[in-house]
Amino acid sequence: MKKILTILAVTIASVLSTDLAAQTSVCGQFHRKNCAMESDKDDDREFLYNAQSKSGLFAQGSTSKMRCVIYKGMDYRMTVCCETAGSQINFKIFDAKTNEELYDNAKDENSTQFEFQSASTRQLIIELTVPTGEAASKKGKPTDAACVGLLIEHKVSDKTGFSKY
Amino acid sequence: MKIKFKNALLALPLSASLLMVSCGGDPHEGDDMTHTDTTKVDSAAVETGIETGELSFQVPSPGEMLTFVRMVGGKGNKNTSFLNPADNNKNYNDSKSKALNFGIYSCDLSYCSTFEIGVEAFKYFKVVKQLGDEIGVSTSIDASMAKRLEQNVGNADSLAAISDDLYYDSFEALQNGKQGNVLALVIAGGYIESLYIVTNLVKYEANSPGIQRVADQKYTLENIIDFLKKYQSDASVASVLTELNGLKAEFDKLKETSAGDTKGKDGVKVLGGGTTIEITAAQYKTISEKIKTIRNSFTQSK
Numbered sequence: 001m002k003k004i005l006t007i008l009a010v011t012i013a014s015v016l017s018t019d020l021a022a023q024t025s026v027c028g029q030f031h032r033k034n035c036a037m038e039s040d041k042d043d044d045r046e047f048l049y050n051a052q053s054k055s056g057l058f059a060q061g062s063t064s065k066m067r068c069v070i071y072k073g074m075d076y077r078m079t080v081c082c083e084t085a086g087s088q089i090n091f092k093i094f095d096a097k098t099n100e101e102l103y104d105n106a107k108d109e110n111s112t113q114f115e116f117q118s119a120s121t122r123q124l125i126i127e128l129t130v131p132t133g134e135a136a137s138k139k140g141k142p143t144d145a146a147c148v149g150l151l152i153e154h155k156v157s158d159k160t161g162f163s164k165y
Numbered sequence: 166m167k168i169k170f171k172n173a174l175l176a177l178p179l180s181a182s183l184l185m186v187s188c189g190g191d192p193h194e195g196d197d198m199t200h201t202d203t204t205k206v207d208s209a210a211v212e213t214g215i216e217t218g219e220l221s222f223q224v225p226s227p228g229e230m231l232t233f234v235r236m237v238g239g240k241g242n243k244n245t246s247f248l249n250p251a252d253n254n255k256n257y258n259d260s261k262s263k264a265l266n267f268g269i270y271s272c273d274l275s276y277c278s279t280f281e282i283g284v285e286a287f288k289y290f291k292v293v294k295q296l297g298d299e300i301g302v303s304t305s306i307d308a309s310m311a312k313r314l315e316q317n318v319g320n321a322d323s324l325a326a327i328s329d330d331l332y333y334d335s336f337e338a339l340q341n342g343k344q345g346n347v348l349a350l351v352i353a354g355g356y357i358e359s360l361y362i363v364t365n366l367v368k369y370e371a372n373s374p375g376i377q378r379v380a381d382q383k384y385t386l387e388n389i390i391d392f393l394k395k396y397q398s399d400a401s402v403a404s405v406l407t408e409l410n411g412l413k414a415e416f417d418k419l420k421e422t423s424a425g426d427t428k429g430k431d432g433v434k435v436l437g438g439g440t441t442i443e444i445t446a447a448q449y450k451t452i453s454e455k456i457k458t459i460r461n462s463f464t465q466s467k
Contacts, residue, residue, distance in 0.1 A: 048232070051329050052223035068223040069384045071233075072424070072441075073374060075433060095438060102436045120424035120439030121381040123388075154229075156236050 030055035031149025035081040037113060047077055047153035055149045060084065060132040067096055068152070071121045079113045079151040080105075084131050089148070096123035117157055126150065224352065224388050227359030228275040228329040230378065234363055235279050237374045242280050247365040248273045249358070249464045251288040254295065261401035264347045265463045267296040268354025271335070275328040276362055293331070300347055302335045346399040349392060353405050354463055356389055361460040364453040369446045379452070380444040383416040408459045415452050419444050 031053050052068045070076055080089045088110045093103040102124070105111050130148050235242070249269050257263045270293045277286035332355065339348040360382060367375035390409050396402040421440040444452075 049326055049329070051226035051229060051332075054221075054223065064221075066221045066223055067388065069225055069381075069388065071378065071381055073377075093436070095436075098438070100438065102438075103434075114434075116434045116436055118436045118439065120441055121377075121384065122436075122439040123384050156233070 027055040027057045027147035027149070030083070030147040031081065031151045034083070035079040035149045035151035037079060045075075045155060047075075047155045050076075050152035050154045053150060053152045055147060057145050058130045058148055060130055060144055060146050063127060063129045064148075065125050065127045066150075067123055067125055069121070069123055070118050070154075072118055073157055074154050075115065075117055075157050077113065077115045077153045078126070079153075080128060081112065081149045081151070082130060083147045089131060090127075090129035092127040094125040094127065096125050099125075224356070224385055224392075226275075226329045226332060227272040227355050228279060228325050228332070230359050230363060230382075231272075231276050231279045232325050233378055234366055234375055238366060240280070242366065243282055244366070245277070245282060245285050247362065248276065248285070248289075251292045253464060254292045257296070260300070260347070261350060262463075263296055263300050264350035264401075265354035265405070267293065267300055267302070267335075268351040268356070269358040269460075269463060270296060271328075271332045271351075272355045272358035272362070275325060275332065275359075278328040279325040297335060300339075300351075301344060302338045346396040346402050349396045349399075349402045350405060352389055353393065353409060356385070357456060357460050357463060360456045364449075364456055369449045371446075376444060376449060377442075379449065380416075380419055380442040383413075383419065383442055386413055386416060408462065412452070412455050412459060415448070415455050419448060 032049075032055075054066065056064065058064055078091075078093075080091050082089050089105075089112065091103075091105040091112070091114070092101060093114070094101055103114055103116070105114065108114070128148060128150065130146055249266065251270070254266070254270070257266050270289055274286060274289035274293055277283070277289055335351070339345070339351065360379070363375070363379060367373070367379065369376055386409065390406065390413060393402055393406045393409065397406050420443045422443060424437075424439045424441045
């Protein structure tokens with residue numbers, strides 16, 4: 001098994017000549033590189049990367065919304081980050097059906113990380129308001145735009161919660 | 166929803182590992198509660214073809230569902246009988262079947278990674294690479310990703326995550342290449358394959374996590390349909406959209422009840438409210454058969 005997968009890995013490396021840099025955009029994997037918090041590294045719980053995570057290049061001061069799906073029986077950890085310095089990202093969560101506000105980090109000491117479960121599987125609207133401030137200059141990116149990342153991680157809830165799924 | 170052109174340019178979606186699309190759903194269509202006023206047609210996006218990013222939506226990866234099934238159903242499963250045989254690749258000669266089956270094979274690769282079926286993973290990687298080249302996606306794996314894969318041999322979670330990366334990096338390449346219609350077909354293929362696999366693995370048992378996860382796909386399907394609507398002027402997308410709407414009609418028959426209160430463990434906050442979707446054995450059978458019909462129409466196309 002190990003041998004086969006090793007061969008697979010080597011094959012991947014040899015047959016692909018893709019210039020990923022040419023395909024990725026300005027902010028690329030910003031959320032992966034910048035959103036993880038120091039305290040997460042000492043967390044021995046096994047949160048997995050969730051593919052609904054995203055990075056984007058946005059006009060500073062603008063608000064952006066995204067709709068995602070979360071499942072009952074799972075723990076989620078959402079972390080936001082932005083390249084502008086000295087500013088706070090406003091981070092809100094709404095129920096997509098009712099528009100009920102479920103979380104606002106302004107009421108949580110402007111925390112950039114929120115860990116939660118949900119009483120039901122549902123669609124959520126994540127609203128991010130990007131702060132203004134000095135952003136790094138980079139080829140292909142206007143200086144008045146900023147990279148923003150939303151890192152979503154998940155894990156199956158502990159047994160007691162899961163049994164009630 | 167008026168957006169200054171400059172802002173529209175600045176708000177180009179740039180995710181490297183996600184599906185991020187402006188939503189083109191009609192807020193007044195049907196009686197579906199999810200089509201609230203938060204789901205609006207972005208006029209700037211429609212007129213300019215630019216993704217403004219003002220409202221986007223994400224779709225959980227097929228791999229996430231497969232990982233969940235592995236957790237609840239055991240790691241020992243090695244059944245590959247229901248996957249699309251890699252040899253079928255030679256039958257896909259038109260752009261529609263290539264795109265659909267790129268998504269399907271990517272999901273099959275994810276399945277083999279998730280369940281540590283190394284020999285098959287190797288086969289599916291090759292067809293994913295080949296079809297990826299043919300639809301304009303030089304599969305997005307760089308040297309560092311290959312190194313990650315090598316370092317994580319024997320770690321199913323990590324292999325599954327790497328498969329996810331391949332899947333979504335391909336999405337990004339299609340987005341950057343303005344191939345939204347192809348992307349729509351890839352998403353549809355991958356999603357239907359994940360449902361097909363799960364309904365083959367999970368037998369009906371009331372209140373089981375696996376069955377509930379299938380019922381919950383109602384929400385993800387809605388996201389995918391909204392995305393496909395944006396490209397329905399493409400005949401291939403339109404035909405797939407018709408099939409997915411047929412599946413949605415079955416999901417719409419499922420009963421929804423208010424979710425009860427749940428207490429979090431160890432101080433974890435619980436977002437209350439929402440609804441629980443209920444599915445009967447008969448409904449599960451009907452939905453499974455519908456999924457099978459759609460999936461076979463994708464894999465048997467030539």
